[in-house]
Amino acid sequence: MPRYNPAEIEPKWQQFWESNHTFKTPELPGAEKLYVLDMFPYPSGAGLHVGHPEGYTATDIVCRFERMRGKTVLHPMGFDAFGLPAEEHAIKTNTPPRVSTEKNIAEFTRQLKMLGFSYDWDRVLATTDVDYFRWTQWIFLVLFDTWFDPDQQRGRPIAELPIPTEITAQGDAAVNAYRDRRRLAYQDDALVNWCPALGTVLANEEVIDGKSERGSHPVQRIPLRQWMLRITAYAERLMRDLDDLDWSPGIKKLQTDWIGRSTGAEVDFFLGSQADFASWSKNRQVSGFPSQLGDDFLRIYTTRPDTLYGATYMVIAPEHKFVPQLTQDSQRSEVEAYCQAASFKSDRERTEGEAKKKTGVFTGSYAINPVNGEPIPIWIADYVLASYGTGAIMAVPAHDDRDFEFAQQFGLPIVAVVDPGASADSSRDAILNGDECFVGAGQAVNSGSYNGMATAEVKPAITAKLATDGLGQEAVNYKLRDWLFSRQRFWGEPFPILHELDDQGNPTGAIRAVDASDLPVNLPHLDDYQPHGRPEPPLGKSPDEWLYVEKDGKKYRRETNTMPQWAGSCWYYLRFIDPKNDQALIDAEKERAWMPVDLYVGGAEHAVLHLLYSRFWHKVLYDRGFVSTKEPFQKLVNQGMILGEVEYTAYRCGEAWVSLVDITRNENGILIEKSSGKAVESVAVEESEVTKQGDNFVLADNPSIRVDSRAHKMSKSRGNVVNPDEIVRDYGADALRLYEMFMGPLEATKPWSMSGVSGVRNFLDRVWRMIVDYRADDIRLVDAVQESEPTSEQNQVLHRTIAAVTRDLENMSYNTAIARLMEFVNFFTKQEVRPRVAMRQFVLLLSPMAPHLAEELWQLLGHPNSLAYEPWPVFDEALTKSSEIEVPIQVNGKVRGRITVPADCSKEQLLEMAMADARLQELITGKTIVKTIVVPGRLVNVVVKLQ
């Protein structure tokens, strides 16, 4: 029964590859290396999703293709296994997260192996492996041991940090504190989502609308001591070094925008009476612009120093440390209530909901505008963020949308200082009157000596003047914030940090790093994973043997925060190169030989954070001499999302159908009928029940009812999730791989289609029957496959296929490569004689995409060894060409006929033959030839006009 049976041949070849170590990668590459990396998965309990194999198949094709072209390929796989779901599961079931994690990893491994990817499984790792996170902790020690030298723009050992003499004079504790403040890993108070009812700190994604995801309890933002990583120090390099990467412009832009560099000025506003302003500013002319903040002025950051004359009030963030100082007694209760309310809101809530209405409260205090000596009121409002710039702004309502909206709401003055000019539309008067906001560039007005100057000139001029007066200076700001690196979680890497305790067991504030030789710091055993009710991490529940450490005669308590999930995924690409090294995170020679990653493929959801964090760590490791490349990932490709099968949805209100055009969403997001306002019910309809009318789908038996036709994201709740196990069972792994590649371009979002899967399976069946005698009782070649020379036509098809498939694989255009292979099969199944040499070449071309079937056929064609390292077929250019070609003849750009001409026919000959064509003559008689266009090998176009 020699039918194509993937259930039999796929496990057979997977076993063959495994027992022969076919894809074992040498420690060091040969002549040419290629490092191809997939974004490793989080091993969730749900198992592999069809989205995973999309990218994995694409990279596997690259690897198999390039191995055959002689490259030494590194293609590893691992698991990003720390994370919230395992811990949630632990809280619910009280099983240790490691147990469920390992179970999930085993399941993922089984599923990945079932798809025949050519990973070097000897290198597999999980971020939760103790041998792995030992080095994650080690890298943290490097970050802890590094400060950023702004002059050299690089990270240097903390021992090289220059200590000011006055600090040295204060003793060791002062020196240590000075160092601690400058390390790349440092401690700071940051706001966390504290949920008193659950007795635990929640991650941002666990907070929905200010309530806990579980149980809907109120969540409060409270400051908690946190570990931070000084990624902002690297902002400039993270931005600049994008230039040399082979990433899509879209991703580069996302990263650039995330870093969000802006230039402007910091300006100090005097906090005092108008009478004292003169002497204060005179002082400033002598002392200059101070680097330290004082309490007699408010420092703001602006990108529009040119609008300083238009600043009519100021706003500070509710968390600004001047709030108590600036609040007058008359305003105190109002201010306190406002700030309290703001503390309950997350950043997101402040910007969402409530129609983004601006809120704020007056402090009762005033500051003096440095350019004109005018006092202006200081407000508190949550539209100003504490974490950006200086947490305080000068408000220029005439030229900033947000300030304008706020000023209108609270009746604050609006003074225009930029004239949009006559060229602008009719609203110029409204703008100058302060009735409308204008954010563009123009000409300065109401701006003292700057009047008449263009915006672009005023900016530097005012900044320069402020600098000479000691009132301001040019400044650069980034939206990028330092990376909040600690989590109040159990299931993450413990920090290798000890907090010194005094004799009473209280922290002294001094910290020390765990010695590198004492790594790893393993996670302790906990009896249970229930929250303990304090705003402190679960590791606070650890047994004393773990929690308390004595070292050099001093007592310490371990750090109880853990690292975020990002930590382990920041550097796994390095460990794959040398996964078992117990002396170093990576051997230097191997690192130089394999880095950088030549191709990195994964979902676009990691476009910003994961890639930015990895790049940051890599740069620190580079500065400290542990890696040799500036950037980790040379080429990046983001695969598109796979949606569920297309669904048709009709809507019904009671018994009556309602057309899609008559439906809208009410303010609660419920679908209603526009006319009646009644809720409608959505009904899934079969494809056979709908028909296309114009651009839309309608019910076949009621064409006035339009229905919705779209593919949705796969989700459990929608019930449209496709399970790879089922596809492999019903169609085979090669069919799944092939289908996912045939669906469309790798980067595109595309809907799943079960009949598409059976289409490619059908192709694989045809491939089988092209070579195997499916009517015989045992597996043998079909009679048509013979040891003969290909005809010139067969050679033409073969060599064109080799050329096209090779080019398509180089471009990662897998859908068209597969189409070429289909054309080959369509041609050769019609051939009575199928030369064995052509079949051999074809099998090699097919092998990167459908490796199991290809190996089986390769064996059948008489080769005892795997084809994995067979040389890739080479095409002969001469054989791809035919001697004659068909060329269209156009009249006025419309195709009116075709002629067959020699392929190498010259321009003149081509025109001559075209003009000799009877059909053309017929069409142009009685008309004047205005022009002829002849493109050899392409077309002839005759332009005529009447007469």
Next chain:
RNA sequence: GCCAGAGUGGCGGAAUUGGCAGACGCGCUGGAUUCAAAAUCCAGUGCCCGCAAGGGCGUGUGGGUUCGAGUCCCACCUCUGGUACCA
């Protein structure tokens, strides 16, 4: 609102980058094979007019450049994804 990407047959998608629009697959129609079905094989399949030869229209919409536009330019519409007061 802003940013990015995309709109091509009944469906997924091709088109060597300005040169025969719709490759390849799905679906559909007809035929062969079969007692019948499945499977397989062959042929056809953008829309409209026409018995046919042939003609007209056609790549989201409207304009433009060109001998020639899916491809380039301008304006607009729709969808998808991302993002959210960063001064």
